[in-house]
Amino acid sequence: MYSILLSAGWPIWPLLIISIIGLAIAIERAWYLRQIHLFPKDSLERVFGVANAISQQKAVSEAEIGAIGQLSPITPLFTCILREKVAGSPADCALEELQASAQSTWFKLDRYLGALATIATVAPLLGLFGTVVGMIEIFGSQGVGSPQQLAHGISIALYNTAFGLLIAIPALAAWRGLRAMANQRQHECEEFTRQLFKKLYPHSADTK
Structure with missing residues (x-):
């Protein structure tokens, strides 16, 4: 592996760095979105129980409402x-307050996904940059007649192109998969939030 990195030349190092960053983002987001408990056990019953009490004009303490916001990353919407x-x-x-609070919640679900999409876009361009560097090496070798420099230029061109694609394709696939997972979580959250809103404000229009 080290010999491959040497053959690829210095342009391979930016690719290596963004590949590590992309892998870390993909693992962290996959773990977060799969392990996150949007609705822990009995949480919905607890939320709607408090909503029933409020609808019946029973006393509900601020501590009880605040505790609901600690149940999961999306329950602050219910608390709002x-x-x-x-x-x-x-x-x-x-x-209006709910929509403002939702922006913070969606940010938590979408965090770092933009960076992963950027890596999928930039990686082929860095690979192309390495190819250009390799071509410069090849043309330079023709002036001095050095077979070693010619071979090195070819290695730089081919390895960087391959590495760029090798990083971009999995990064793009990971971004699409994680994006779909985040959208599904957001849809689930919106549906239960809409139900709670309609319960507390039965005569209002549906939330958007």
Whole structure:
């Protein structure tokens, strides 16, 4: 492996660095999105139980509402709706607060995915850059008649092209898979949030 890196020349090092970064992002996001518990056991029953109590104008403590926000990364959305209802906010104001809170939640689900997409785009370009460097080496070898320099230039051109594609293809596949997983989580979250909103504000329009 080390001999391959030497044959590929210095342009291979940026590719190696972004490949490590891309692998770390893919592993972290896959673990987070697969292991994340959007709705821990009995959490939905707990949320809707509090919603029922609020709808019936029963006393609900701030500590009880705040505890719901600690159940999972998306339950702060539920807490936002519950607090707005307790405060007596109209549906329009509650929906506005909910949308603001949702932006933070979606950011947690999408975190680093943009960087992974960038790596999938940049890797072939870095490979192409290495190919250009290799071609310069080849043309330079023709002036001095050095077979070793010619072979080195060919190695740089071919290895960097191959490495660029070898990084870009899995990175693109990982990004598409993780993007789909994040979208599925977001859809699940939106559906339960919509149900809770309609329960607390039965006469309002559906959330977008």
